[in-house]
Amino acid sequence: MDSRLYYEPRANGVERVPTALSMFMTSPRLMRAAHWHAQVEVNYIVHGWAHYRMSGHEARFTEGDFALFWGGQPHWLDDASDDLVYAGGHLPLVHFFRLRLPEDVQARLMQGATLVSSATDAADPVNFERWLDYTRSGDPMKASLAVDELLLRIERLRFSPYRLLPDPNPLTHAGGPDPHASPIVVRICDFIADNFREEIDSVDIAVAADIHPKYAMTVFKKSTGMTLNDYINLMRLSYAQALLMKDEASVLAVAMDSGFGSLSAFNKSFRKMAGMSPSDFRRDVRGRPEVAVVPAAGGDGRYN
Template structure:
């Protein structure tokens, strides 16, 4: 693939809008650096192949492969065929937790695993193209149908052969989500999505979800592998990442606008996920060629 142009986020891209459902059908650009976003990513390779560097493992997707992974783990598309075309979407956790997946699969995904299946057929490229068109139509009914149909397609993966990468031993099933806890997690995610740039804590979240704060923390940790504070910070860091990549505002202004109470807290959280400081990250990405709209999104 031509490496003369690299991925750059758009103002309304997946990092800047971590709570939005986004669908794509495109030829993506390679990435020079990892990125992350607070959605589960769905990839279907229409043509060619793609190679990802994930947090802790490598993954290669071939034509006809269906893949699912948690975008909150730093990852990058670092190699691909010249003819690569892929389709898919970025699912906010409010949608992901509507899925009826096996508990071990859900747990492994949230811990950074990649689900990969080649049990696809000729209907998949047609369906993905329709879902993208529906999601981008501006018609709320069509957008809702696109989400529902995509979720059903993902759920069908459990009835076909699939792999979890890296291929380690199975994760113990500690109960996973059930019909009682899933709506609670969705309510928690909804509240955080609407308020992550504000000063919020477990009490605020619990009140919004109509549960006890301790129960809110327990259910969320069991379901996602993250603490409430981890998830709030991830949402803020996803938003901040996009500001650093594109905007000219100071690092301090980015920290404040993203919901961090201090520059030191922002620097510590950013270095934890990226391995570098916000300033160094900005210098690195500003050295990349700018890509016109229409690249990976």
């Protein structure tokens, strides 16, 4: 009989503010199923090891590993050592596209690849603990510094050996991001982040980014592996899931508040993503027993 404790996704499984950086340092529980969220996930293994089932591949991270993957792809922590402690964060896409990473690396991450580097040192757990404190301080200046410092730390990965899974071969890359596409994607993400709950389309996005609609769609698809509509839906569904788990609003109100033009469109998109209707999702989540999370030293038990 399996005596291990498992994580049951609740309201903290999907960010209520998918455009804000959130950090964690904890001893996580194994997951009963895959989950997703509308941010890029950063993991640093402080102690022990963790095994994930990713979209199309598996990944095992060991002590000292630094990993980066797109949380919009299903991922599942299905096995781990008893002493696992990991730190990390959920990085909004708008910040991810500020990174000076090789263009092909950004594209592969958004298409489901996992970046792993063992080129870390004793400063990393200290940094992650500080970023955790800064993001929860309530001080906008500290929160902004946490974002900037984390981005710089990720950018340093390009100067050391790293590997992209499922490709088993380690690689380094001397190239840089497309200097034209990256600022465009940042402008697109900025506009969508501010307006995803409104009725927007590729024309609105292109006007905000000051480019042609077809070029906006092409650049975004090339950089992220997602269409503009897919990304907007992901933001809306992330927001809707949090409302369904937390609020008493009707499904219709949640659909409208999340930016869907009709209940039928919301139900169709939600069922495609979650495999069930919004009503069944809310009933399933609220019907699960409470599971207390045992916090790690220095952490608060938050699980991503």
